Amino acid sequence: MYVLADCNNFYASCERVFNPSLNGKPIVVLSNNDGCVIARSNEAKVAGVKMGAPAFQIKELIQRYNIQVFSSNFILYGDMSRRVMSILASYTPVYEVYSIDECFLDLNGIDADMREYGLRMRTQVRRWTGIPLSVGVAPTKSLAKVANRIAKKFPELQGVHVIDxxxxxxxxxxxxxxxxxxxxxxxxxxxxxxxxxxxxxxxxxxxxxxxxxxxxxxxxxxxxxxQGIPSIEMELPEKKDSIATTRSFDRDYNTFEDLHERIATFTMMSAEKLRRQQSLCRRMMLFVETNRFNEKEDFYSNSVLLKLPFPTSSSLELTQFAVNGLRKIYKENKHYKRAGVILMDFVDANLYQPSLFFNSNPKHKSLMEAIDKLNNKHGKMIVRLASQDELTHKMRRLHLSKAYTTNVDELIEITI
Ligand SMILES: [Mg+2]
Known part of the structure; x- marks a missing residue:
């Protein structure tokens, strides 16, 4: 049997865990830059808020129904997701984290009453994290998905449905x-x-x-x-063969320094993922482009592929290469709207034999490990290059809740 465990209204539920006065109230969570609705509590759905609605369009609904609005707090959601997944992982050795709030579990070979097993999962996740979970159990993955939908839809099932x-x-x-x-x-x-x-x-x-x-x-x-014949396999975590970080900018960037900062940040973000999968990269590509819809300026777009002198996963070295590459494609007096960094051509960090002449600086390895540890513990980009801005400063987040689980200064306070 397969399970699909799915957190109910995940982002809204994360906000509620740390602010129980929100229980029963309509909540929406907005995308980056407070753009549009990416999550709704059941109450907000009933109030008529549509998924993906731009924030400015629902102003009136927000007022009329006193809807609580949040900027997306991905540090909090990511950390809560990790907690939920680690509980679920204790129920079977074979599982697939399908999205931030969904996980498939392969229960083949596990001898248990499936309804009881599902209820136990649900109770444990609720008790340990405060997040409500729905559990669908069925002989295949797609049927587990259907069972989950039914579990959510009919409250009398207590959040668990088994198709057996x-x-x-x-x-x-x-x-x-x-x-x-x-x-x-x-x-x-x-x-x-x-x-x-x-x-x-x-x-x-x-x-x-x-x-x-x-x-x-x-x-x-x-x-x-x-039809009940297992035909969609579990996807177990695999190493990627390229890692890209690309973004559109919130405004036009026209100085080299501006772009330099963005490219450095994108390189840092990609390099961190590269280290997480224990790879080194041998090539990188970067691109910049102006706004193709700007009628006052000719569209300019350029990219450069860099073959690195040695394989590396050091943010410092990669950023240096990236900035040199940027010099080749940057043109003055342009208004840039988008840029990206793509790392590729990977080798396994544990199998790579250093060459005789050109190698990544060996000191960077432990430095990067220390940086990754700090950033994981205290939030993204707490340690960054001098050439980087803080990422979050680039984003409009007027309604951000606290980093309750990852920042000691933002722990919840209880007054007796
Ligand atoms: Mg969900």
Whole structure:
């Protein structure tokens, strides 16, 4: 059997854990720069706030229903997610963290009453972190996803639903509209509806050849998975073969110093991920571009691919290379809107043999380890290059809650 464990309204729930007076009140969380709605509590959904709505458009709703607004506090959400996942990981050796608030667990070989096992998971996560969880259990991953939806939808199930018979499988699939099936995008849903396929069950009844020609082997695998034959494998953490950090800017940048700072920051962010997967990189690419919609200025975009003299994961060395690269593509008197750094061509840090002449500075290894440790413990970018600004200063976050779990100065205070 497979489990999909999914935190309910995760970002809103994280805010509530540290501020219980928010219980029962409508909450929304805004994207970076307080742009649009990326999470809603159930109450906010009822009040009519749509997912993705721009913040300025819902001003009136916010006032009318006294909706509590938060800037996204990803340090807090990331840390809470890590706590939830580490509890879930104690239930099986094989699990896949699917997103910040969702995790698949492979329970094959585990002998337990599945409903009880699910309830135990849910209670433990709730008690240890304060986060409400829904648990779907079924013979395949896509059915576990469906079971989870049912667990969320019907409160009488106490947050756990198990699909363990043909009868339950068919009932669940008949209930689920085709556009809500995991992996069926809006485009396919529209095509399927036009063919008279309205529910997940209808989809499982289509001839195999039709599904294959319409949706390739991916769709066919999904169809079999929904029929109860495990066909979608667990994705276990794999090393990436390139790491990119690219961003659009909140305003136009036109000086070399401005771009230098952004490129240094992007390189630091990528390098940290590179070290986390214990790789060294041998090539990097950077690009800059101006605003293609600015009619007053010709669009300029350029990139450079750098072959490094030695493989490295040191932020200091990579930043130096990146800045040299930037000099090659930077043009004066341009208004830049976007830039990015992509690291590639990796070798395993533990297997690499240093060369005779050119090598990464060996002292950087322990320095980087120390920096990563500090940044992990005290929040992103607490230790950074002199050429970097603090990342968060670049973001508009007027409604930010505290870093309750990662900053000693922001711990919750209890007055007796
Ligand atoms: Mg969720």
């Amino acid at each position: 018979s043909e009868e339950k499988r068919i009932k669940a699939l008949r209930w689920l509209p085709i556009e809500d099936v995991w992996g069926i995008g809006r485009r396919y849903a529209r095509k399927l509806r036009a063919m008279g396929v309205n529910t997940a069950y209808d989809f499982t009844q289509l001839p195999e050849s039709m599904v294959r020609s319409l949706m390739t082997v991916v769709g066919w695998r999904l169809q079999r998975d929904l």
